[in-house]
Amino acid sequence: MPGPQPVINKEVAVPAKSEGGLLVNAGDSQFADRVFSWAMLGCALCVLAIVGLIVYELATKSRLSWHTFGLKFFFQSDWDPVNEHFGALPFVFGTVVSSILALILAVPLAVGVAVFITEMCPRWLRGALAFTTELLAAIPSVIYGLWAIFVLVPLLREYVEPWLARYFGWTSEFTHKLGFQGPFEGAPYGIGMLAAAIILAIMVVPIVSSITREVMTAVPQQQREAVLALGATRWEMIRTGVLRNARAGIFGGVILGLGRALGETMAVTMVIGNSPQISASLFAPGYTLASVIANEFNEATGDTYLSALVEIGLALFIVTIIVNILAQFLVWTVTRGTPARANV
């Protein structure tokens, strides 16, 4: 191809102009090379240092709370700043329940979207759809929160929650026997666990679906062709040829979504109601680990209070790290066989 040739030549020709100078300075370049590689190493070490600093800051600043309350910090449910007695159980509960609920809502949708984009939709629509779903991930958390306060919450309060209470309210008869409130019982405030879970689900969908797409694309084309050649319909091909091969990676995507949901702060803070209580009802307000830090960190008077909040941060940090590592490992088990995109 004569076309691209001159372009490449031009790229290389740039330093060639100063060739004489470079060759004369060849003695210095060894020193310069070393300085440059050290500088780059320094930048790389910064990444290590940042993570080290995060661990150090969280560990030292939470020591007081750790010494005062020990492990029972996470198993006690009274959060009483006035008497300096802190238990993080309501926040653990809120975080876990809202995240799990969000995943239950998000995962089928995300996998459906990924299947549609990679296996079903016409080629011309593929790029546009992928871009639009990724746009969902670009919307800042605070804007989701704003939208949820003024659009989602009234919608839940007026229509969805009364409807759920009417048709699924009977579930409380069983839970009452066990001594719990029903999941769809209580006043429909709109604000509460359900609103938080829905907004989290919307935020988690693009992450799960983009990872799912990535691992589905990594499944070799021959797999699809082989299953089709055996007479499978398209769905049977997707189920046995694609999803089964990609399931570990899809699970990895789900776990990655969980990591995002656990640490999500602003949107949840704006709609969950911020009340440290444990209630079996999805209509009731709750509180999460991240939102208690966001709300109370600036107002935390007293060392124990601040230290308790940092300890919550430390717990959140450790959990999200473990979750992310697990997710990366799972995705890697599916995509390792395919040639890395960046390799030449």
Place this chain on the structure above:
Amino acid sequence: MSDIVTSTFTSAPVSLYRRGMNGLVTFAAAGAVVMVLAPLVAVFGYLIYKGIGSINFAFLTQIPKPPGESGGGMANAIAGSALILFLGSLAGVPIGIGAGIYLAEYGRNRFGNVIRFTADVLNGVPSIIVGIVAYGLVVLTQGHFSAVAGGVALAIMMIPTITRTTEEMLLLVPNAVREAAYGLGVSRWRTTLSITLRTATSGVITGVMLAFARVAGETAPLLFTAFGNTYWNWKIGQPTAALPLQIFTYAISPYDEWHKQAWAGALILIVLIVASVSAVRLVASRGMLKGAN
């Protein structure tokens, strides 16, 4: 695809159940797309519908009025966001690119894998925790909230994204290009900077813009670092307003006037973010490497 199936099986027709199942799943997947796009359309629709009416000259040029008074704007928050983002980029972009260069050019070994892994871990750290750390590092040592503290928090969030995309882009540059430069007697650092990095410029810029768009809307790490301010502030050592913070404060306030302003601010924020993401998309579609397409 369905054409292939039906034509191949004219002799042995696919059972009604299997065809029905196939159709049902196709329908369900298309339904999932609609359900996922619905909130997107709803969010953008409401942002434009509620926000556009409140964007005017005063909104873009004035500082907030006290609650109860109408008028006023978010000019100081927009400027403050720009200041904090600038400070964040000042630290985050060079370190991120440098670490990316290290990984691509020197880090093809076990130590490189450790850095790579650490960057991925850092990428998953919740933003609120970055806020706590920046508070401990900067605010406590300085004794007050500041734009610098906000910048540090945003820089920490930008670094892993920039590092990983820079590495990926540099690895796209064919080795032959590096070898050609070495063959001409160009030193290694010169090759890396003026040949490899320059060839991958648009890809690297893409990564920077993506990181930028990601942190531009971050609120949680600014809550206890930049803190917010209702007045103009250009001093990097003082509490500074930021657009996402202002949106948050106004959204949870009880005043209608402030709610309107929150929508307007959100519209401006999303326009900036979508514009940069789309610009990235445009650049990316033209190819990440100079002269490669």
